[in-house]
Amino acid sequence: MKFGDKTTENDAQLMTWDDTFCFRCHPGIDCFNSCCKDVTIFLDPLDVIRLRKALNISSTDFIETYTHRVLSQKSGLPAVVLKMDKDNDKKCPFVAEKGCTVYEGRPYSCRLYPLDTEQGVEYSFIVGEDTCHGLKDSTELTVEDWRRDQGLRDYDDIDHNLKDVMHADELWEDKIADPRMQDMILMALYDVDRFREFVFDSSFLQKFRIDDDIIDKIRNDDVAMLYFAAQWLRFALFGKKGFLKIDKDFLEKKKHEVLSKGKKEK
Template identity: 45%
Template structure:
């Protein structure tokens, strides 16, 4: 049986701890400069999309339509967003230039991590699974790994701004590792669409909240309403609470009392002693 890439990494790759050292420096003078920016699958997290579309001053819908492939369903469980590469010989990233990345300050998590990758054996059944970094092996020779500049993993994360991405992505990761999905359950078309809209198409999600009966059905504090009306990061955090409520029935949102009573009467529960 052929091993998957993940299985190979978990079984064979050297583990790097926060204090582990590696050598790396990427600069324009290297002959392989930007070679790693093409013909690669870059899955985007919700926070990646938020940062990139903000940097480009695009609506979420326009960004998704122009720069991503249609949502993928990994094992028919959750929609996943993949960055769309250019249709050229190198399948180059749409943001790479001869000078480097044109959205460098808002580049995705995986680009920040490079030349490191992260592997995890964590699942809903195994929350204590192993998680570690490793040095990515490329088909081409990455000359940056032969440079003299030395880093620890911890230093690299700090230098590349990884911590804020990890913090913002943690609620999303918790949802994707929820026991519901590891038990083999999947989302139907309607809930898959809702998941995609809530995580990635934030402008449409905001319209759903403010231009539908949403706020008349749920108790949302005035301060939260004020924040999510303007702040996309606050909106994304609110969206994760909404998903935990709507997908898993968790008490992350509260239905208004009058709405609950109306539903109770509709179901005839008020006549039950």
Template identity: 35%
Template sequence: MAITELRGLDRIIVPIKLEPGTKFVFQCGPGVPCFKLCCSALYLPLTPYDILRLRDHFGLTTDEFLILYTEPFILPRSGLPVARLKMRDDAEKTCPFLGEEGCTVYPVRPLACRYYPLGLGIFRNRDEGRNEDFYYLVKEGFCQGLDSGPEITVEEYRQSQGIPETEEPIKEWAEIVMKKESLGPIEVPQKSLELFFLVSTNPERFRRFVFESKFLEIFEVDEETLSRIREDDLALLQFGFRWLKTVLFGEDLVKRRREVPREKKIKPF
């Protein structure tokens, strides 16, 4: 299939499904003429795990990190609110973590940065009742890294960029986004959007919501889980994703108590 020649900031998604064993050519680094050009004018949503890793890297509270480095963003296809990286207020709108030598937070860089120039999609296989990942190539006019470099498979590239260990903790979160996308442009209650944003961006506030509101009067949570989520932010995220699936989609993952306070229930999507 012929691909139109790209220039400057032109950007296309190559309409070819890539498998883990599919080979492509790519290199990036100081020796590539376009080095760092892909680190400007980004619309880069942060996953919940990205926020944890970057926050801890800087030794900040979640509130401090969100205020300094992010802004609210609505995911176009799902309509769900997330935090995205806030660009610098300069002419190029550069990434706040870009330095003279490249990325200054490279060991904890966001998942989307690790994937580039690949993109990830999730397909729901209804016949087998499971989700399947697929990949695609993103081509931008300025990128010369796709013109030369070593041949590598998609899975080899994922492993080399540390993608599996940063992707696995947010698989259930990605499933929530995908499921909402599949529902189409339905109206979502404001409370549901607020809960999704809370769990997706701020574990400290979500923890207070669990332990300092009437949450535990409404939902049954065993002592072992409570002990873990009091101290472990990653365990709290995993619990939060299961809870979101319960309240937003009606999945029976976090049990409701038989007798609960008389409050207005949260409507599922």
């Protein structure tokens, strides 16, 4: 089915991957860059990995400089939102006259615009053609063409993998209220460099028996580290062990240390 002959913001019809719509955005269009200001852009964990790479800075610096931390009122899960430049017309810090300066690493929401989706299956228009003039263009494409051209498919696997952590029913029933736990989750999902430090520079690798090939992979591969972080969160939040196996010798040693300390204090 073709959509968008007269696209409006409240277009209630939902498109699936085979449906087509009309759209083209280019530097010559009169609304160019207008959508890169005064917007709330929630960052996906993969967005942070890509943006910090585009900017050649650590994830820790990126989080501190370019994001606000927010907490879900229902689940207590932390998330990060891109900071707009309040001294410059609430513009995105990465927009320039010629367009997006971090185009290759631009966030998921920017790739998706002017569409929106809940689960990546059905899509709707987030704005109408009065706001986004690219929707008046006659260039026709399918939703799946759009997903491919914008690199949205890269997010499918990761979103699928993180779904049981970020949207777990347990979190709706038992909200995370401990700020230390919220900080750990933020680190694991969004601050890959700090989480890597936590894994390699603490007793983590003594506590858990992890296969060498996994350790080699997560040492330098940010996406592999994100999958690893998801597994660790499943363990820490819901007790699901997966490939994380606690080292029994380490546990015995710790038990022994605690007991000896207790005896000395008596």
